[in-house]
Amino acid sequence: MKNLLVIEGLGVRFRLRDATVHAVSDLDLTVRPGELLAVVGESGCGKSVLAHALLGLLPANALVTGRALLHPARPAAPGPSTQRRTLPRWSSVLPRPAGDRAESRRGSSGWSSRLSRRLRDSAEHQPEGTGAGGGGVGSGGAVDLLACGEKVLARSVRGRRIGLIPQSPATALTVVRTGRRLLAETLTAHGRDPGLAAQVAIEAGLDPADLERYPFELSGGMAQRLATALALATDPPLLIADEPTSGLDRPLVDHTLDLLRRRCDAGAAVLLITHDLAAAERVADTVAVMYASRIVEHRPAADLFRSPAHPYTQALLNALPDRDFTPLPGHPPMLTALPPGCAFAARCPRVSETCATRPSGPVACHHPLVEVPA
Ligand SMILES: Nc1ncnc2c1ncn2[C@@H]1O[C@H](COP(=O)(O)OP(=O)(O)OP(=O)(O)O)[C@@H](O)[C@H]1O
Numbered sequence: 001m002k003n004l005l006v007i008e009g010l011g012v013r014f015r016l017r018d019a020t021v022h023a024v025s026d027l028d029l030t031v032r033p034g035e036l037l038a039v040v041g042e043s044g045c046g047k048s049v050l051a052h053a054l055l056g057l058l059p060a061n062a063l064v065t066g067r068a069l070l071h072p073a074r075p076a077a078p079g080p081s082t083q084r085r086t087l088p089r090w091s092s093v094l095p096r097p098a099g100d101r102a103e104s105r106r107g108s109s110g111w112s113s114r115l116s117r118r119l120r121d122s123a124e125h126q127p128e129g130t131g132a133g134g135g136g137v138g139s140g141g142a143v144d145l146l147a148c149g150e151k152v153l154a155r156s157v158r159g160r161r162i163g164l165i166p167q168s169p170a171t172a173l174t175v176v177r178t179g180r181r182l183l184a185e186t187l188t189a190h191g192r193d194p195g196l197a198a199q200v201a202i203e204a205g206l207d208p209a210d211l212e213r214y215p216f217e218l219s220g221g222m223a224q225r226l227a228t229a230l231a232l233a234t235d236p237p238l239l240i241a242d243e244p245t246s247g248l249d250r251p252l253v254d255h256t257l258d259l260l261r262r263r264c265d266a267g268a269a270v271l272l273i274t275h276d277l278a279a280a281e282r283v284a285d286t287v288a289v290m291y292a293s294r295i296v297e298h299r300p301a302a303d304l305f306r307s308p309a310h311p312y313t314q315a316l317l318n319a320l321p322d323r324d325f326t327p328l329p330g331h332p333p334m335l336t337a338l339p340p341g342c343a344f345a346a347r348c349p350r351v352s353e354t355c356a357t358r359p360s361g362p363v364a365c366h367h368p369l370v371e372v373p374a
């Protein structure tokens with residue numbers, strides 16, 4: 001089936017005063033409708049930055065290169081007049097990008113001013129795909145997420161074509177509305193019946209009674225499930241779930257994973273970002289392993305879990321309690337000082353002189369455990 005998302009050569013660097021953080025490097029990925037792609041890797045390897053780059057949620061000190069084409073899930077609609085629907089500019093659950101230029105110019109970054117602006121922005125209703133910042137929109141409805149600009153992202157991508165379950169929902173949720181109101185507003189904005197709020201909450205594993213609470217009254221796990229419900233409410237063709245099971249007990253972890261799997265089985269695509277390899281093994285079709293800003297192995301999940309090819313993937317699997325339970329020694333390199341060759345070399349049992357040069361291919365290793373055709 002045709003790809004829904006095609007990422008080519010994605011790079012994200014953050015400029016600091018005296019250094020540059022290479023958070024994502026030369027990243028290529030594709031996601032098809034119906035595919036659950038899991039992105040796994042140790043803390044700080046660039047997983048969330050990847051998600052935020054796709055949604056235009058990076059701060060102002062980020063330099064983004066490459067392209068990320070999002071194709072229409074179904075054949076392109078005939079024209080804006082037939083499908084124009086007013087949407088709040090910001091989904092209830094999406095953080096405003098810290099680098100929003102207008103915000104930086106105003107120089108006001110306090111919590112209350114950000115919140116009041118978010119509320120004001122929620123009242124703005126603008127037609128889709130017009131005006132400044134509308135570059136990167138190709139014929140046939142494909143959008144280059146890295147070039148289309150904030151207006152297109154806000155009006156027609158975030159929430160509508162790509163949903164996000166953010167990694168820290170407790171801080172991303174709008175705090176002045178109850179869960180029920182957040183859900184009802186989101187459903188309404190997307191042309192769905194606000195009366196479905198309870199049903200969507202149950203689907204996400206949240207007791208509908210908890211919808212009467214404000215987000216700050218929820219536990220971490222409850223906020224996680226409310227964020228999941230909000231992302232489901234928009235029924236997006238692509239869902240990015242950034243650690244959607246953190247803070248959940250095992251039965252709720254399985255509930256959330258099975259929910260994501262069912263979305264794929266119904267034709268949506270899911271990009272699942274997780275530390276939890278067991279979670280990826282349970283539901284993923286394909287797995288991309290990230291190490292120090294790069295994808296080092298990208299293969300069908302069944303192949304990767306049966307027979308890992310990159311020594312880093314093998315080390316991650318060996319650390320699982322139901323395998324060797326052997327922790328991976330050492331630490332990843334600083335993203336401000338990445339080596340020119342293989343970034344895993346310093347921790348790799350198979351290292352040789354060749355590893356001073358950078359490997360490439362579906363398994364970025366000079367000494368893979370199994371040969372994987374390109
Ligand atoms: N605004 C920023 N400025 C500088 N560095 C940043 C910024 N945002 C993220 N980083 C750095 O980018 C790297 C990747 O961060 P990211 O949040 O993507 O990691 P992650 O893989 O999602 O980790 P975790 O599993 O802990 O969530 C980290 O080293 C982080 O410190």
Ligand code: NI
Nearest residue numbers: 047048049167
């Ligand atoms: Ni993260």
